[in-house]
Amino acid sequence: MPLLTALSALLGQGGVLTTPGDRAPFERDWRGLAQNPAVAVAFPKTAEQVSEIVKLCAAHNAAIVPQGGNTGLVAGGVPIAGRAQLILSFNRMNQVRGLDLAANCAIAEAGVPLARLRQAAAEAGRLFPVSFAADGTAQIGGAISTNAGGVQVLSYGNMRAQVLGLEVVLADGTIWHGLNALPKDNSGYDLKQLFIGAEGTLGIITAACLRLHPAPRAVATALVGVGTAADAMALFQAVRASAGPALTLCEFMTDEAIHLGGTPPFKAPSYLLLEVSALEEDAAPQLLIERALEEAMAEGTALDAVIAQSSQQRKMLMGLREAIPEGELHAGGAVKHDISVPLSRMAEMVAATQTLIARDFAGCRLNIFGHLGDGNLHINIRPPGGMALADLNKPAITSAVECLAVQLGGSFSAEHGVGQFRLNSMAAHKSPEALSMMRRLKTAFDPAGLFNPGKTIP
Ligand SMILES: Cc1cc2nc3c(=O)[nH]c(=O)nc-3n(C[C@H](O)[C@H](O)[C@H](O)COP(=O)(O)OP(=O)(O)OC[C@H]3O[C@@H](n4cnc5c(N)ncnc54)[C@H](O)[C@@H]3O)c2cc1C
Numbered sequence: 001m002p003l004l005t006a007l008s009a010l011l012g013q014g015g016v017l018t019t020p021g022d023r024a025p026f027e028r029d030w031r032g033l034a035q036n037p038a039v040a041v042a043f044p045k046t047a048e049q050v051s052e053i054v055k056l057c058a059a060h061n062a063a064i065v066p067q068g069g070n071t072g073l074v075a076g077g078v079p080i081a082g083r084a085q086l087i088l089s090f091n092r093m094n095q096v097r098g099l100d101l102a103a104n105c106a107i108a109e110a111g112v113p114l115a116r117l118r119q120a121a122a123e124a125g126r127l128f129p130v131s132f133a134a135d136g137t138a139q140i141g142g143a144i145s146t147n148a149g150g151v152q153v154l155s156y157g158n159m160r161a162q163v164l165g166l167e168v169v170l171a172d173g174t175i176w177h178g179l180n181a182l183p184k185d186n187s188g189y190d191l192k193q194l195f196i197g198a199e200g201t202l203g204i205i206t207a208a209c210l211r212l213h214p215a216p217r218a219v220a221t222a223l224v225g226v227g228t229a230a231d232a233m234a235l236f237q238a239v240r241a242s243a244g245p246a247l248t249l250c251e252f253m254t255d256e257a258i259h260l261g262g263t264p265p266f267k268a269p270s271y272l273l274l275e276v277s278a279l280e281e282d283a284a285p286q287l288l289i290e291r292a293l294e295e296a297m298a299e300g301t302a303l304d305a306v307i308a309q310s311s312q313q314r315k316m317l318m319g320l321r322e323a324i325p326e327g328e329l330h331a332g333g334a335v336k337h338d339i340s341v342p343l344s345r346m347a348e349m350v351a352a353t354q355t356l357i358a359r360d361f362a363g364c365r366l367n368i369f370g371h372l373g374d375g376n377l378h379i380n381i382r383p384p385g386g387m388a389l390a391d392l393n394k395p396a397i398t399s400a401v402e403c404l405a406v407q408l409g410g411s412f413s414a415e416h417g418v419g420q421f422r423l424n425s426m427a428a429h430k431s432p433e434a435l436s437m438m439r440r441l442k443t444a445f446d447p448a449g450l451f452n453p454g455k456t457i458p
Pocket of ligand 1: 030065066067068069070071072073075076077078090110131132133134137138139140141142143144145146147148149150151199200201203204205206325326415416419452455
């Protein structure tokens with residue numbers, strides 16, 4: 001039976017999209033930079049259906065591109081050119097199967113949007129801490145497969161730190177029922193780790209058991225104006241020294257960056273968004289921030305500051321940060337980077353990038369923002385006014401910025417993954433030993449190269 005006929009019989013009404021018009025939004029990445037045709041888009045409802053799809057695709061030599069919310073920034077969830085590929089969407093596998101409050105965990109299907117899990121956790125008085133601007137659309141399966149970070153990694157860790165167990169369909173159609181809820185389990189290899197951050201190249205995640213945390217009862221959020229990245233680092237270190245893990249957010253934005261997200265309440269060369277959370281209502285995290293800011297202003301590391309006085313004001317301050325990626329896209333886009341360096345080299349990284357761009361790419365606009373407390377910055381370069389993004393020498397810019405990060409002991413991909421867009425960077429910066437181990441793992445798990453070809457491994 002032809003593949004599409006068999007898929008339609010398996011998945012029923014609404015289970016397969018085949019026309020070019022219906023497929024198009026699934027075939028193109030969030031920024032519209034990569035677009036290639038798929039044979040169809042399939043919408044399974046169960047792990048058993050995913051297993052059957054894998055067997056059908058193997059029999060018809062069609063590769064599978066797993067796709068969550070399609071918000072990934074490296075085109076990992078859309079097809080490559082030159083191979084028959086089926087897009088496997090999780091939009092119909094979107095149930096929170098249940099919360100176990102005694103074990104502090106939730107079981108969610110791969111297609112549950114992160115924000116919906118956060119909401120379900122909040123309704124039960126718990127926190128699911130992975131949060132970022134696209135979390136209303138990004139899904140559990142996609143976030144696990146990219147090991148997403150977001151704005152609260154500082155205190156709670158990235159997606160990997162939340163995963164207790166996984167349900168995964170392997171390349172021969174086997175379903176691995178690894179949904180355990182054990183914080184401790186040393187019975188051999190920790191197999192779930194292999195699928196976290198694997199970008200759909202080793203297996204297809206159909207559900208996950210995820211850690212929940214106590215929900216903070218008091219939160220204080222401040223936007224602080226700073227002169228330089230070195231001042232921002234000094235302020236971060238000072239607040240972290242007094243707040244410890246209660247410092248749940250520390251985001252850096254240059255003036256150019258913040259204006260892509262909105263208009264800040266005051267003007268400064270750069271800004272730090274800080275949040276301190278407390279489990280008890282009377283813990284007064286605001287006092288802690290106020291004290292730290294008073295000291296920072298006396299020392300000259302902070303120039304100006306506002307502390308949110310209501311949840312509305314907090315939302316407004318958070319909105320300035322969260323709106324940057326979309327604002328940047330609407331302003332014509334940028335050559336984007338997602339680097340990390342050790343915290344001790346952060347200020348140096350920012351200063352060296354500013355020098356590099358001014359010297360070698362004169363007129364380009366530098367837009368730096370991101371998760372300063374994690375050593376992770378998005379260093380994005382926009383063309384000079386009047387020039388199109390396409391006219392920038394993207395490979396030269398990317399090579400220069402990423403080499404700088406790697407020279408400072410950092411990584412060219414902190415949280416977005418590799419997908420299609422960072423394959424050259426992998427070839428340039430990943431060690432031959434690491435690449436060899438990755439290739440051996442890929443061959444062991446997916447000998448026919450069925451899962452997400454042309455991604456992650458150059
Ligand atoms: C405005 C904006 C802000 C962002 N902010 C952040 C941020 O702060 N931190 C951060 O880390 N990321 C951020 N991202 C990037 C992106 O949102 C994350 O990478 C997210 O985790 C992707 O989830 P998704 O469901 O959209 O996955 P997709 O984009 O659909 O897929 C991502 C990868 O996962 C694979 N995949 C998807 N589902 C499965 C599955 N069930 N099984 C196996 N493989 C699968 C895909 O094949 C692909 O390789 C941002 C993106 C946008 C657009």
